[in-house]
Amino acid sequence: MAEQAARLGEFGFAGDDNVVPFQVEGLDVRGRAVQLGPLLDTILARHAYPEPVARLLAETIALTVLLGTALKFDGKLIVQTQGDGPVDLLVADFASPDAVRAYARFDEEALARAVAQNALSPPELIGKGILAFTIDQGPHMQRYQGVVELDGSSLEEIAMAYFRQSEQIPTHVRLGVAELYERDETGETRHHWRAGGLMIQFLPEAPERMRQPDLPGGDVPDGVEEPETDDDDSWAEAKAMVETIDIDELTDPQVSSERLLFRLFHERGVRVFDPAGVYDRCTCSREKIKTVLDNFSAEEIAESVEDGRIAVTCEFCSTEYVFSPDEIEGTSE
Structure with a gap:
């Protein structure tokens, strides 16, 4: 062995x-x-x-x-x-x-x-x-x-x-x-x-060898069985x-x-x-988070501020990104 x-x-x-x-x-x-x-x-x-x-x-x-x-x-x-x-x-x-x-x-x-x-x-x-x-x-x-x-x-x-x-x-x-x-x-x-x-x-x-049984049509009368198709x-x-x-x-x-x-x-x-390797790699970034925040209204930005800063944590990798309110452009609406 x-x-x-x-x-x-x-x-x-x-x-x-x-x-x-x-x-x-x-x-x-x-x-x-x-x-x-x-x-x-x-x-x-x-x-x-x-x-x-x-x-x-x-x-x-x-x-x-x-x-x-x-x-x-x-x-x-x-x-x-x-x-x-x-x-x-x-x-x-x-x-x-x-x-x-x-x-x-x-x-x-x-x-x-x-x-x-x-x-x-x-x-x-x-x-x-x-x-x-x-x-x-x-x-x-x-x-x-x-x-x-x-x-x-x-x-x-x-x-x-x-x-x-x-x-x-x-x-x-x-x-x-x-x-x-x-x-x-x-x-x-x-x-x-x-x-x-x-x-x-x-x-x-x-x-044609890939044929599979049809999906149920939903309109077959009670008591009537749909025909089955045998697998290849x-x-x-x-x-x-x-x-x-x-x-x-x-x-x-x-x-x-x-x-x-x-x-x-x-x-x-x-x-x-x-083989193809796979890796733990999050696609989040400070730039992507900022782009999202820049689309916030002034009111939403104000509601996001705590202790003079805006902190966003990625749900996937738990990385925290911190911004000052002045960094966020926001929308005019």
Whole structure:
């Protein structure tokens, strides 16, 4: 086993905070796999989120990274939930080519009640509402937004529903989050977050092979069942393989993305491509904050002044920007 590990190691592994693109030519499948470690610790530690909130945001970050690294242009992908549950807002965005940031808002009292009732699944924490996928291609391009209803499904299921409705590409997603504790050389226990994800898409050369069952039309008479369309055999096989993944495999630091892909698809011939690193990088700046403040009215500026200054803290990275009232131009209205 040690010799085998050494031979595998000669090819190198992407490691944490890297996205591994791959292709399974025998199944006409392409995808991406990721394991997140230090990046998660940095983002989640800034706000000292309670465990249920941190776990939920970590899953959202993993999903955003999988989707965002597919952007073929300089832009931004924003994944945002708005619900009526204890965690009423989750935001994660990916700015190409490699910047990730995220933020969660929650009601402490409502969260405490959820913990007491052990109502801690993602649907229970988020509640009913919407999940929006926004693609921003820059200041001179129109934003594109796809919205999916939060109906009690998992983030995996909601993401797949989005691709079915908006992209019409057969897509399958698996996500996992783990909270690890380990002792360092001094015997002190250290806490770490990990998340993993894998996404596959069916992209055969013949478009008709991508057929999927029609979405419900909403006008089918009671008692009448809509006809079902069988999946392409290759796509059915690929999905079945991905469904065998255990959550521990997605988050285990000893199971690299490459090892996991080999376990799943080696019989079909999986090809991995160069990994792409992702980093905790906020896009806020003093100049951007000032531009926002310059659009405030004189009354709004006066209301923002405390102790002779205007202080603005970025919700994502917690950086504080301080301005004197004289610096802000404001509007004439």
